[in-house]
Amino acid sequence: MNTQDTIISYAKKTIAEEAQAIAYLEELIDEEFAKAVETIQNSKGRVIITGIGKSAIIATKIVATMNSTGTPAVFMHAADAIHGDLGNILKDDVVICISKSGNTPEIKVLVPLIKNFKNPLIGITANKNSFLGQEADFILHAYVDKEACPNNLAPTTSTTAQLVMGDALAVCLLHLQGFSSRDFAKYHPGGALGKKLYLRVSDITSGNEKPQVSPDSNINEVIVEMTEKRLGVTAVVDQEKIIGIITDGDLRRMLTTNTSFDGLTAKDIMSPNPKTITNTAMAVDALEVLEENSISQLLAAEEGKYSGVVHIHDLMREGIL
Known part of the structure; x- marks a missing residue:
C-alpha cells in the first residue's frame, strides 16, 4: 500500500x-434528556456552559450554536470559574458542565460550588458513574467506546459526541421556541447567509438604474437607453405597466433578421409578457427565477407598475449566488 492509500x-x-459512535448516541436519548431540555426552555435565565481542555472548546461551539438559534448562552471556563468567574452565574441560569471522564480535579471542585448556588446542573459526560454523573441534576450520556486516536488518548470521538449532544439540545430548543428563518436572520445579518434571509428585491433595484422605453420608441432610442443605463436590458412600459422587455439578445437577433431599421419600434422587437417579480420578494427568490428561466435580468414590479431591474451580477455581488 502506498502512502496515499x-x-x-x-x-x-x-x-x-x-x-x-454518533449513531449509538441515538439509543442514549431518554426522558432525562427531555427533562433537561424542558428545564432550559422553562428557565428565565441563560445557559452557562463550562468545561476544561478540549471539552471547553466544545462548550464554546455549543454556546455559539445556542446564541444563534435563540437560546442565550455564555461560556465559562472551568478553571477560571473557581478563580472568580462563578460570578457569571445568575439566579435563574441553567449550567451545563461538559467532561468526558466527569472526574477531573477542576470538575470535582466546581460542581459542588454550582450546587451551592441552587442552579439546575446538566452534565454531558461519557461516564454516568463519575462524580459529575452522580452530582448533576440531569445527565446527557455522551458515551463512546473508544477514541478514534489509535492510542485511545487524544479526544476525538468523545468531543464529537459532546458536540452532537449540544446540537441536539439546541435544535430541540429551536423547535420548542418556534424559531423561524426570519428569527435566524436577526442573529445572522452579515455575510451571504444573512443576505439570503433578509435581502429583498427592492434592496437591489434601488441601487440600479431604471431603463425603460415606450412601445413606440424607435430603435435608436432603445439602444441609447440600454447603453446609458448599462444593464443590458430595458423594460417596455405603457402607462407604467410592463408590456415587454428588450435585451442585448433581442438587439442581436434584430441585426440578423432585418436589413433596415427604419420604422422599427420597441414593440416590434420586444419579448412580450416578460418574467417579473415583486419588490417585496426575497432576493434569493429572484435568483431562483433567473436560474429556472436561464435569464440574466429580471424586471421588478409592484401592483403591476414597473419599479426596476434585478441583474444576476447584482446577486453575485451581494454573495447570494
Missing part, C-alpha cells in the same frame, strides 16, 4: 469509527 485508509477508518 494509507492516508485514505486512516481517514475512512476515523470517519467510520466516529460515525458508529
Whole structure:
C-alpha cells in the first residue's frame, strides 16, 4: 500500500469509527434528556456552559450554536470559574458542565460550588458513574467506546459526541421556541447567509438604474437607453405597466433578421409578457427565477407598475449566488 492509500485508509477508518459512535448516541436519548431540555426552555435565565481542555472548546461551539438559534448562552471556563468567574452565574441560569471522564480535579471542585448556588446542573459526560454523573441534576450520556486516536488518548470521538449532544439540545430548543428563518436572520445579518434571509428585491433595484422605453420608441432610442443605463436590458412600459422587455439578445437577433431599421419600434422587437417579480420578494427568490428561466435580468414590479431591474451580477455581488 502506498502512502496515499494509507492516508485514505486512516481517514475512512476515523470517519467510520466516529460515525458508529454518533449513531449509538441515538439509543442514549431518554426522558432525562427531555427533562433537561424542558428545564432550559422553562428557565428565565441563560445557559452557562463550562468545561476544561478540549471539552471547553466544545462548550464554546455549543454556546455559539445556542446564541444563534435563540437560546442565550455564555461560556465559562472551568478553571477560571473557581478563580472568580462563578460570578457569571445568575439566579435563574441553567449550567451545563461538559467532561468526558466527569472526574477531573477542576470538575470535582466546581460542581459542588454550582450546587451551592441552587442552579439546575446538566452534565454531558461519557461516564454516568463519575462524580459529575452522580452530582448533576440531569445527565446527557455522551458515551463512546473508544477514541478514534489509535492510542485511545487524544479526544476525538468523545468531543464529537459532546458536540452532537449540544446540537441536539439546541435544535430541540429551536423547535420548542418556534424559531423561524426570519428569527435566524436577526442573529445572522452579515455575510451571504444573512443576505439570503433578509435581502429583498427592492434592496437591489434601488441601487440600479431604471431603463425603460415606450412601445413606440424607435430603435435608436432603445439602444441609447440600454447603453446609458448599462444593464443590458430595458423594460417596455405603457402607462407604467410592463408590456415587454428588450435585451442585448433581442438587439442581436434584430441585426440578423432585418436589413433596415427604419420604422422599427420597441414593440416590434420586444419579448412580450416578460418574467417579473415583486419588490417585496426575497432576493434569493429572484435568483431562483433567473436560474429556472436561464435569464440574466429580471424586471421588478409592484401592483403591476414597473419599479426596476434585478441583474444576476447584482446577486453575485451581494454573495447570494
